[in-house]
Amino acid sequence: MQNRIQELRKARKVTQQELADALRVTRQTIISLESGKYNASLTLAHKAAQFFGITIEELFVFEGDENL
């Protein structure tokens, strides 16, 4: 699943560390999310969406529908 975290973070000139602090996770978690290494939990997805002022559906790309 893709997400727009890096795109939105850079647009707002926020560092990975600042975002990590705001979402109360480690910088590693931000890096892994941005690089697509794994998916956010629902809780983290919600916090991130709130941080950027958009909905979860707007922040994450559920394209194609990964369910058969």
Add this chain to the structure above:
Amino acid sequence: MQNRIQELRKARKVTQQELADALRVTRQTIISLESGKYNASLTLAHKAAQFFGITIEELFVFEGDENL
């Protein structure tokens, strides 16, 4: 985090097993979600929201904001 899964499932007269099949998880997962034993993953949250024809934000209750 609360959710409206049980409420919506019953309103549609869908069994736990039918919902589990539709979301491609086990009935145990549905039971655990409905009983608040744990939170859905983002992927499962999305599938469930799609199943009920609503958004993730409408299906899950992020009240109070579980982040300090």
Add this chain to the structure above:
DNA sequence: GTCATATGTAAAGTTCACCTTACAAATTTA
């Protein structure tokens, strides 16, 4: 060219989302 800041990578550990199996209890239906 050095210092600070920002980003990336790697490894090992913890927690939890989800699974499998099995059985018990409640509810519906005949």
Add this chain to the structure above:
DNA sequence: TAAATTTGTAAGGTGAACTTTACATATGAC
């Protein structure tokens, strides 16, 4: 009331989300 369906509970297992620590590289300021 017996049978079938639905729901609940319990226990142990796997993988992934997230952590901690450490180091390496890139970028920009001075």
